[in-house]
Amino acid sequence: QQQVKQSPQSLIVQKGGISIINCAYENTAFDYFPWYQQFPGKGPALLIAIRPDVSEKKEGRFTISFNKSAKQFSLHIMDSQPGDSATYFCAASYTGANNLFFGTGTRLTVIP
Amino acid sequence: GAVVSQHPSRVICKSGTSVKIECRSLDFQATTMFWYRQFPKKSLMLMATSNEGSKATYEQGVEKDKFLINHASLTLSTLTVTSAHPEDSSFYICSARDQPGTGKETQYFGPGTRLLVL
Numbered sequence: 001q002q003q004v005k006q007s008p009q010s011l012i013v014q015k016g017g018i019s020i021i022n023c024a025y026e027n028t029a030f031d032y033f034p035w036y037q038q039f040p041g042k043g044p045a046l047l048i049a050i051r052p053d054v055s056e057k058k059e060g061r062f063t064i065s066f067n068k069s070a071k072q073f074s075l076h077i078m079d080s081q082p083g084d085s086a087t088y089f090c091a092a093s094y095t096g097a098n099n100l101f102f103g104t105g106t107r108l109t110v111i112p
Numbered sequence: 113g114a115v116v117s118q119h120p121s122r123v124i125c126k127s128g129t130s131v132k133i134e135c136r137s138l139d140f141q142a143t144t145m146f147w148y149r150q151f152p153k154k155s156l157m158l159m160a161t162s163n164e165g166s167k168a169t170y171e172q173g174v175e176k177d178k179f180l181i182n183h184a185s186l187t188l189s190t191l192t193v194t195s196a197h198p199e200d201s202s203f204y205i206c207s208a209r210d211q212p213g214t215g216k217e218t219q220y221f222g223p224g225t226r227l228l229v230l
Contacts, residue, residue: 034218036221041224041226042223042224043116043118043205043207043221043223044156046218046219046220046221049218087153089155089156098144098161098169099158099161100219102156103155104154104155105153105154105155107153
């Protein structure tokens with residue numbers, strides 16, 4: 001059973017546009033929601049993470065929006081650049097959990 | 113940020129041989145390390161969790177005799193794929209956690225190891 005559902009599977013955005021990736025979860029015990037960026041042939045790298053005590057977190061061009069009541073969180077990439085082209089994974093975990101529960105990934109392509 | 117390294121980055125071996133992959137946390141102590149497997153264009157599949165000095169905990173469906181994990185120190189974990197077969201060909205990624213159980217769990221991932229079994 002997929003604990004974290006991610007959409008879309010792939011996304012094509014024009015340079016300068018906004019990329020939006022959505023994730024949803026069911027387990028209300030989740031209290032840590034990171035996003036990872038993975039380039040081909042490389043391991044995932046932590047991009048940004050949020051905890052449910054805030055509804056939004058921004059780091060540079062990357063913003064996480066969190067809706068606790070809807071059990072959804074999303075990644076927004078502002079002013080998308082070709083260098084942002086990668087696969088993005090959302091994940092979730094809870095305090096004391098041993099591992100992260102990953103979404104299925106979104107392949108983002110930013111075209112010049 | 114915390115750095116995790118893996119060695120080798122890619123390996124090609126013959127069917128029936130064993131392959132060892134090393135995962136090191138370079139600038140922090142990792143009490144817990146994780147091993148993932150990733151198929152092309154797919155998500156990460158957790159294989160096992162290893163805690164320093166104790167036996168690894170394997171996920172359902174992962175053969176512990178096939179994938180031997182050793183976490184001998186706070187900075188090193190190894191995954192040995194024994195008697196490798198072509199179906200074991202995959203991208204193996206390790207990660208390490210720096211603050212277990214504090215509510216600030218953050219996993220740092222290694223760059224991955226591409227295994228090709230001929």
